[in-house]
Amino acid sequence: MAIYERGETYVHRVSIRNRNGERVTPSTVSLYIYDPCGKTILNSVSMTSDAVGEFFYNYALYSTATYGKYKTLVVATSASGIVTKEENKFYIMPWKLEKDIRQITGISETKSISDDDLSDIAWSSYKFSLRDVFIHHYRETPYGNPNTGVMFDGSNTSFQTKYYPIADINGDGSVSGMVSCATDVKGWWIDSTGHYNICAITVTTSYNGELTITQVGGAAIPSNHKGVFLDYWSEYDSFDSDLFHRAVAYLSAHEVVNRFNELDRVTLADLNTNRPVVLSNPKRFYYEYKRYANMIREPRVGTI
Numbered sequence: 001m002a003i004y005e006r007g008e009t010y011v012h013r014v015s016i017r018n019r020n021g022e023r024v025t026p027s028t029v030s031l032y033i034y035d036p037c038g039k040t041i042l043n044s045v046s047m048t049s050d051a052v053g054e055f056f057y058n059y060a061l062y063s064t065a066t067y068g069k070y071k072t073l074v075v076a077t078s079a080s081g082i083v084t085k086e087e088n089k090f091y092i093m094p095w096k097l098e099k100d101i102r103q104i105t106g107i108s109e110t111k112s113i114s115d116d117d118l119s120d121i122a123w124s125s126y127k128f129s130l131r132d133v134f135i136h137h138y139r140e141t142p143y144g145n146p147n148t149g150v151m152f153d154g155s156n157t158s159f160q161t162k163y164y165p166i167a168d169i170n171g172d173g174s175v176s177g178m179v180s181c182a183t184d185v186k187g188w189w190i191d192s193t194g195h196y197n198i199c200a201i202t203v204t205t206s207y208n209g210e211l212t213i214t215q216v217g218g219a220a221i222p223s224n225h226k227g228v229f230l231d232y233w234s235e236y237d238s239f240d241s242d243l244f245h246r247a248v249a250y251l252s253a254h255e256v257v258n259r260f261n262e263l264d265r266v267t268l269a270d271l272n273t274n275r276p277v278v279l280s281n282p283k284r285f286y287y288e289y290k291r292y293a294n295m296i297r298e299p300r301v302g303t304i
Contacts, residue, residue, distance in 0.1 A: 002119035003091045003098060006173075007063045010090060013056045014047070014074050023053025026076040026084075031057045036068030036172065037181035047074070065092050066182070067173040069123060090119070094173070094241070097122040100249040104285065105256050113256060121259075125251040127171055129289075133244060133296045134167040134233040142230055146210055154223040157214050161185075163234040164209030177201030177211065184233070187213060190226040199228065209234075239296050247292035254285040 004010055012031060018024045029049070033042035047055035055074075074086045098118045107113060142159040144151040151159075168175050170182040177185045178201050187199030200218065204210040213228065215221055221228060281287075 002089070002116045003093050003096050003122060004061055005094070005096065006061055006065050006092060008061050010059045010061055010070075011056060012047075012059065012072055012074075012088070013054070014076075014086060016053045016055065016076050016084070023051075024078075025049060025052055026078045028075075028077045029055045030075045032073040032075070033059060034071045034073075036066055036070065044075075061092060065173075067092050067094065067171055068182075089116075091123050093123065093126060095245050097249055097252055100245075101252045101256060104249060104253040107256065107260075113259070118252070118256070121255045122248070122252045125255060126248050129244065129248050129251055129293065130167070130169055130171050131233075133239065133247070133293050134169060134235060135163065136233050137161070137163055138231050139229045140231075141228060142211065142213065146208070152221045152223055152225055152228060155220050157212050157220050158204070159211050159213050161209035161211065161230065161232060161234070164207065165235045166203060166206040166209055167233040167235045168206075169233040175203050175206035177203050185211065186231040187229065189215075189221050189228040192222070192224045192226065194226060236297055243292050243296050247289050247296065250285050250289040250292060254283070254289060257282060257285060 010033075014029070016024060016026060016029065029047045030044045031042060031047050032040060032044060035041050042059060045057060047057045049055050068091065070090050070092065072088045072090070074088075076084045076086075078084075098115050101107075101118055101122065140162060143149075143162055144160070145156050145158045146160045147158070148156075150156045166175050166185060169184050172182045175184045177183065178187065178198065185201050185203060187201050189197050189199055191197055198216055199221070200214045200216050202212040204212055213221065
């Protein structure tokens with residue numbers, strides 16, 4: 001399994017062998033885990049051995065863990081000081097997608113593509129879909145203080161986006177300003193001399209688009225500025241997480257079919273067997289993805 005949900009336990013197993021292919025037990029076997037921002041969240045922890053050359057470690061994933069790709073590193077050191085390293089990865093996502101993709105495409109679990117490869121495709125499709133179903137707002141001037149309406153007067157630091165809810169465009173599971181490696185709201189301001197400056201932004205309430213905007217050092221932006229601008233994405237009112245889940249699954253299925261073009265190719269041998277042959281549409285899953293995406297982007301009209 002390569003996709004995990006928050007709160008689950010990630011189990012990392014490794015089999016260590018010598019150059020002859022025989023399982024061996026090194027002096028030390030340590031595990032490192034790095035989050036999507038490259039931060040070390042597990043640092044050189046000893047793995048447990050349950051057989052000769054077999055090691056494992058159980059890591060409990062936080063309920064607020066960042067969505068994204070996590071990298072792992074196993075470092076094994078022999079008694080003679082020989083060091084061997086093995087890198088791997090896993091994903092934390094809002095939902096597991098491997099079964100959905102296999103069910104849609106009909107690809108067997110025992111051939112064609114591994115769960116690791118499916119996970120890569122699922123994450124890439126998830127990231128693409130986010131930008132496809134959300135609305136981009138670039139170089140937008142924010143509204144003033146949501147309580148008083150005051151703009152940039154040299155002391156006010158509370159503002160509001162013109163459109164909201166603010167979307168989690170980087171897909172990490174939280175909406176944040178320019179305070180991490182994954183940013184959902186960017187901002188810049190032009191000072192009185194015409195120089196470009198980065199804003200420090202904290203998302204106070206994403207649902208209402210409320211922000212704290214200051215200079216990088218924390219001071220309020222002066223009243224004699226020549227412009228303050230935002231770059232962010234917002235959700236449609238019709239956004240539905242279940243529909244989005246389905247959309248991502250179909251886009252992933254489309255990418256899998258593209259990878260295995262032979263699923264849509266008829267050979268001469270097929271024709272010679274006189275068996276009925278159905279020519280499938282290689283974009284059938286992509287059309288389903290677009291159908292679900294449009295349901296999210298466009299208001300749905302119902303009957304009373």
